Amino acid sequence: MTVTADANTTTATPEDAAPPRRAPWWLRLLRDRAAAAALILLGLIVLAAILAPLISPADPFANSRNVMIPPIWSERGMAEHLLGTDGQGRDILSRLLYGTRVTLLIGLIGMGLGGVIGSLMGLVSAFYPRLDPWIMRLVDMMLSFPAILLGLALVAVMGQGVVPVTIALGVASIPDCARIARGIAVGIMKQEFIEAGRAVGLSDLTLFVRYLLRNAISSIMIFMSLRFGQLILLGAALSFLGLGARPPQAELGMMAAQGRDFLLFAPHIAVIPSVLIFLIVLCANVAGDALRDVLDPRLRG
Amino acid sequence: MSFSPIRLSLAAALALGAPAIAAAQTSVTIVREVDSNNYDPQKSTARSASEVLFMMGDTLVGLDPDMQTVVPMLAESWEMSEDGLTYTFHLKDGVKFCDGKAMTADDVVYTFDRWLDPETKSPVAWRAGEVESVTAPDPLTVVYKLKAPHSELLYQLTQSFATIIDKANVEALGPDFGVTGFNGTGPFCWQEWTPRNTMTLTKHEGYNWGPPIYDTPDAQVDEITWQIVPEENTRTVAVLTGQSQITQYVPYIALSQLRAAPNVNIEQSDAAFWTYFLGFKVDKPTVSDPVVREAINLAVNQQAMTEDLYFGEVQPAYSYVSEGALDWNHALDDELPKYDPEKAVEILEADGWTLNSDGVREKDGVKLQPLAYVFAGSTWSKIAEAVQADLLKVGIDMQIQAFDATIAWGKMSTQEFDMFGMSFPYVSSGDALNLYFRSANIPSPNRMNWNDAKTDELLRTGLTATNDADRAAAYGEVLKQVHEAYVWLPLYHEPMTIASSTELKPVVPHNLYGCGLYKGISIAYAD
Numbered sequence: 001m002t003v004t005a006d007a008n009t010t011t012a013t014p015e016d017a018a019p020p021r022r023a024p025w026w027l028r029l030l031r032d033r034a035a036a037a038a039l040i041l042l043g044l045i046v047l048a049a050i051l052a053p054l055i056s057p058a059d060p061f062a063n064s065r066n067v068m069i070p071p072i073w074s075e076r077g078m079a080e081h082l083l084g085t086d087g088q089g090r091d092i093l094s095r096l097l098y099g100t101r102v103t104l105l106i107g108l109i110g111m112g113l114g115g116v117i118g119s120l121m122g123l124v125s126a127f128y129p130r131l132d133p134w135i136m137r138l139v140d141m142m143l144s145f146p147a148i149l150l151g152l153a154l155v156a157v158m159g160q161g162v163v164p165v166t167i168a169l170g171v172a173s174i175p176d177c178a179r180i181a182r183g184i185a186v187g188i189m190k191q192e193f194i195e196a197g198r199a200v201g202l203s204d205l206t207l208f209v210r211y212l213l214r215n216a217i218s219s220i221m222i223f224m225s226l227r228f229g230q231l232i233l234l235g236a237a238l239s240f241l242g243l244g245a246r247p248p249q250a251e252l253g254m255m256a257a258q259g260r261d262f263l264l265f266a267p268h269i270a271v272i273p274s275v276l277i278f279l280i281v282l283c284a285n286v287a288g289d290a291l292r293d294v295l296d297p298r299l300r301g
Numbered sequence: 302m303s304f305s306p307i308r309l310s311l312a313a314a315l316a317l318g319a320p321a322i323a324a325a326q327t328s329v330t331i332v333r334e335v336d337s338n339n340y341d342p343q344k345s346t347a348r349s350a351s352e353v354l355f356m357m358g359d360t361l362v363g364l365d366p367d368m369q370t371v372v373p374m375l376a377e378s379w380e381m382s383e384d385g386l387t388y389t390f391h392l393k394d395g396v397k398f399c400d401g402k403a404m405t406a407d408d409v410v411y412t413f414d415r416w417l418d419p420e421t422k423s424p425v426a427w428r429a430g431e432v433e434s435v436t437a438p439d440p441l442t443v444v445y446k447l448k449a450p451h452s453e454l455l456y457q458l459t460q461s462f463a464t465i466i467d468k469a470n471v472e473a474l475g476p477d478f479g480v481t482g483f484n485g486t487g488p489f490c491w492q493e494w495t496p497r498n499t500m501t502l503t504k505h506e507g508y509n510w511g512p513p514i515y516d517t518p519d520a521q522v523d524e525i526t527w528q529i530v531p532e533e534n535t536r537t538v539a540v541l542t543g544q545s546q547i548t549q550y551v552p553y554i555a556l557s558q559l560r561a562a563p564n565v566n567i568e569q570s571d572a573a574f575w576t577y578f579l580g581f582k583v584d585k586p587t588v589s590d591p592v593v594r595e596a597i598n599l600a601v602n603q604q605a606m607t608e609d610l611y612f613g614e615v616q617p618a619y620s621y622v623s624e625g626a627l628d629w630n631h632a633l634d635d636e637l638p639k640y641d642p643e644k645a646v647e648i649l650e651a652d653g654w655t656l657n658s659d660g661v662r663e664k665d666g667v668k669l670q671p672l673a674y675v676f677a678g679s680t681w682s683k684i685a686e687a688v689q690a691d692l693l694k695v696g697i698d699m700q701i702q703a704f705d706a707t708i709a710w711g712k713m714s715t716q717e718f719d720m721f722g723m724s725f726p727y728v729s730s731g732d733a734l735n736l737y738f739r740s741a742n743i744p745s746p747n748r749m750n751w752n753d754a755k756t757d758e759l760l761r762t763g764l765t766a767t768n769d770a771d772r773a774a775a776y777g778e779v780l781k782q783v784h785e786a787y788v789w790l791p792l793y794h795e796p797m798t799i800a801s802s803t804e805l806k807p808v809v810p811h812n813l814y815g816c817g818l819y820k821g822i823s824i825a826y827a828d
Binding site: 061063065067087088089156160242246247260262264265 | 558
């Protein structure tokens with residue numbers, strides 16, 4: 001009797017008994033193996049970039065007479081230059097670490113800039129329908145202006161540097177952000193709680209910040225995380241064209257451009273930074289996708 | 302990382318379709334990096350225009366590859382008057398334009414009149430000297446009268462800017478002269494130009510007045526195609542695979558590979574008359590201090606730069622013009638500053654430039670951070686970054702600002718910068734000095750703001766000298782003056798390097814205005 005009773009209690013586990021409850025979002029995210037791998041890799045890259053001054057094996061700006069040394073795994077490799085040296089004899093690994101910093105920073109700030117301005121434009125546009133056509137036509141105009149051209153124009157005015165490229169990236173992401181934000185906000189504005197808020201006499205500012213912005217922000221963030229990969233790529237492309245970082249600063253796109261001259265003879269100089277750009281963009285896209293799957297309420301089955 | 306350049310080149314060649322291989326034996330394709338905006342000899346200063354104009358047209362006199370000897374071309378002989386003011390040129394008989402019309406002294410007169418006419422707005426009119434008149438007493442004689450002697454005149458008349466043109470052709474084409482056609486007397490004739498793609502020239506039948514520097518007086522191939530290929534690795538592959546038979550535009554990194562290739566010849570000139578330098582604006586803070594300029598000259602390792610960035614294919618420069626140039630002052634040979642970073646630090650310290658906590662020198666609160674303007678693109682970014690890294694080692698934090706060529710020229714005629722990167726071709730010391738150091742040429746090309754009455758006077762003495770010794774003495778003195786003031790940081794002298802297919806006979810590289818193939822007469826298939 002007791003044995004059976006025991007057996008009964010063991011089968012009636014709490015999981016079975018309780019109604020099915022969803023795991024927290026971050027746990028669901030990590031269960032997706034691809035997303036987990038992408039997040040971990042991206043985390044490592046970001047960490048390495050942050051710690052660049054501490055972990056880089058050599059001065060990334062110091063040239064040396066050891067030019068075009070191939071990576072360690074090839075015959076002529078040197079132990080002190082794990083990934084070899086570039087055409088000026090600078091350590092590629094160190095430049096890669098410092099370059100990732102600049103690349104990520106350009107992408108992040110550009111995304112932040114575009115995200116804030118774009119979302120505000122979209123939200124305001126939905127909040128004040130009278131402004132809607134004006135703002136959205138402005139956005140349409142911006143949408144028709146290629147980011148590379150904008151970058152070129154800004155560099156012509158401000159000179160080569162990280163700042164004009166960041167601004168170009170920011171401006172380039174404004175229209176998409178504005179449209180997404182407006183779409184989300186238009187949906188929210190139809191909700192009853194907005195009516196209710198209006199009815200109890202809340203000020204526009206309170207309505208906008210506490211009712212609209214708060215409800216829209218998570219969807220906007222998800223969109224921006226998806227956009228991050230594209231911005232990194234665009235930033236690297238602008239740097240590849242020679243518009244971005246000013247020497248001796250390193251930047252991944254610029255490193256790839258400098259290696260182009262050596263492509264036939266020392267391909268690692270161009271290939272290594274290009275592979276890193278590829279990895280960052282891939283990880284950002286996979287992670288962004290997974291984040292949307294997990295967080296976006298509209299995608300819940 | 303095992304890697305076969307040859308395999309890659311073959312792949313690239315297949316991808317490009319290797320169009321030129323099947324062409325007839327007497328056509329030659331020359332790949333080059335950039336096109337010119339026009340082929341009007343008096344209106345374009347681009348090397349890409351000159352190199353084609355030398356083939357399509359002739360000048361009164363030519364230049365030997367030694368860069369010193371003036372040789373007959375359209376003029377059979379010439380005399381200079383005692384006072385150096387009158388040059389009389391005796392033209393060859395039987396010279397014809399490509400359209401078959403005979404060339405006479407009137408065409409020469411027209412050419413110079415147009416060159417000097419303010420309406421033409423020729424940027425190179427100064428090269429002709431202060432002309433009193435150019436006249437034609439008979440169809441085979443030209444008298445060139447100057448207001449002041451011009452010791453450089455014959456050298457200047459060898460340049461493509463002095464190419465003899467056809468009045469009827471200029472008037473018929475109007476603004477399209479040198480764009481839709483060009484009627485010259487050169488060994489080759491204009492066939493067709495598709496801008497930024499190809500320029501096709503055909504052999505000038507009946508041409509036999511080539512300069513005596515060549516084995517034959519006429520062209521040896523029927524057709525020459527100048528093909529624009531902007532990407533340097535692609536040009537290398539084009540030479541390796543036989544799509545291009547000859548070019549001077551192969552990257553230095555590829556030369557050792559090309560030398561090893563069984564089907565490619567590399568010819569290099571001893572003379573190197575194209576010099577790269579960084580100039581200082583001598584009246585701007587920090588670089589106005591001669592000690593700073595001297596320290597920069599001592600801190601940069603030109604030898605390492607030429608070996609590591611250019612694989613030993615260029616010559617490190619310590620002088621502002623090649624030591625092989627006419628009128629170079631050999632007394633300066635042992636006094637030129639060489640790489641000595643310890644001494645650079647020493648003189649900076651003695652001058653009060655002390656290191657701050659960031660590793661940058663400063664004096665009276667002013668940081669030693671000169672701003673350098675350079676051209677965007679791989680050549681100058683390589684040079685500027687190497688200089689920047691060398692300077693940082695002695696505490697000088699040079700800032701680099703690169704501009705696309707379309708705006709760089711404008712930016713470099715402003716007063717915004719402390720240093721600028723430039724390279725230039727020259728035929729002689731006087732040519733270089735008169736271009737860069739005359740106070741009248743401020744702000745451009747005298748971007749240094751070098752304003753010195755003694756220099757101006759000596760340059761004038763050199764320019765108007767009527768004998769070689771006086772001219773050499775005057776220019777030698779200017780060279781001494783500007784070298785002692787460290788007005789530039791010379792970087793390297795570039796010799797002419799030509800890669801050609803072994804199907805062709807080897808050519809002697811020329812250095813005139815950086816146009817290695819000069820008249821193109823020596824381009825010939827081996828038997």
